[in-house]
Amino acid sequence: MKPAEDTPALVDIRDLSVAFIGGRAPVKAVSGVSLRVRRGETVALIGESGSGKSVTLRTMLMLHAAKRTQLGGQLSVDGRDVLAMNEAELADYRGKVASMIFQEPLLALDPVYTVGAQIVESIRRHEPVSAAEAHARALKLFERVRIPSPERRLAAYPHEMSGGMRQRAMIALALACNPKLLLADEPTTALDATVQIQVLILLRELQQELGLSIVFVTHDIGAALEVADRIAVMYAGHIVEEGTARELIHAPRHPYTIALLRSRAHGAMAKGQRLVTIAGSPPDLSKLPPGCAFAERCRWAEDACRTQQPPAVEIAPGHRARCLRTEATSEAPSPP
Secondary structure, eight states: OOOOTTSOEEEEEEEEEEEEOSSSSOEEEEEEEEEEEETTOEEEEEOSTTSSHHHHHHHTTTOSOGGGEEEEEEEEETTEEGGGOOHHHHHHHBTTTEEEEOSOHHHHSOTTSOHHHHHHHHHHHHSOOOHHHHHHHHHHHHHHTTOSSHHHHHTSOGGGSOHHHHHHHHHHHHTTTOOSEEEEESTTTTSOHHHHHHHHHHHHHHHHHHTOEEEEEESOHHHHHHHOSEEEEEETTEEEEEEEHHHHHHSOOSHHHHHHHHTSOOTTOOTTOOOOOOOSOOOOTTSOOSSOTTGGGOTTOOGGGGTSOOOEEEEETTEEEEOTTTTTTOOOOSOO
8 A cells, every 4th residue: 555645764874975986086876865765655766777776775774885985965764863973873674674676686685695594684683582483473474475395495605596596595684683764776686577576476475574674776677667666766866857656757857767678578579570769879977068967868868958956846746847848748658
């Protein structure tokens, strides 16, 4: 069930900026991002590679190297200022308040420990329970995420499990300490189509069962529709459009959102029909233009678009787009 509009925000991000230093010029991976995620809500971040989705997600856990990262703005989760936390506070926060499902579990899980041992360690790090109690909880988690022969799989090493099984184990690990916020970084990308659907359905069921807030990063608009209440579209470090999943699919207002929707395969396509593509490439994040970053690829662009940063225009309550010509770009996308 979609949370009510007046449900308190679990995540409150305001004017967040993330730049990576150490090269010839800072790479502005995230620029002025503001986003609120209500309790019990799922928000999907979509966009091309390099748009800032995963950087935003990882900043919520402060996973970037501090010496090479410049942060600005505000980021609070469950009323706590994440950007101001020290290492001890972050160690308590990660896993207990916010947890992450990584894109490739084979790289995220430790190859020299069994999957069960890693889940037990996580539970005992945050809660004063015995090894036997933690093991029993790990077993229940494996049963909850529908891993067959769960007792045997707890004793398996990551490389001994299939890709879909590892992803389910990663979900179990992320849920081990009952977090309030689940961050999912393209959790279905490395899986085949059938397993992708199973994992998406599992995430949706767990969210409804546990009342989790989820921020879900994906390239796949279909996956976003499957799990998300709201969608935020990112381009060149900015959120360029945000609204309910229904609004963004049926009434997109930013040229980039429209281009993304037109460039996907859909049921109305005839056999042999060529896919529509987005011309050009995303901008260099170390040399962002003064105006709209999408202007050079936009068929509606005017001179003003290349010199002015577009403001966020509210189209309807909760539906915003950053474009100087929001009304002119109203266009029905390809059928979903």
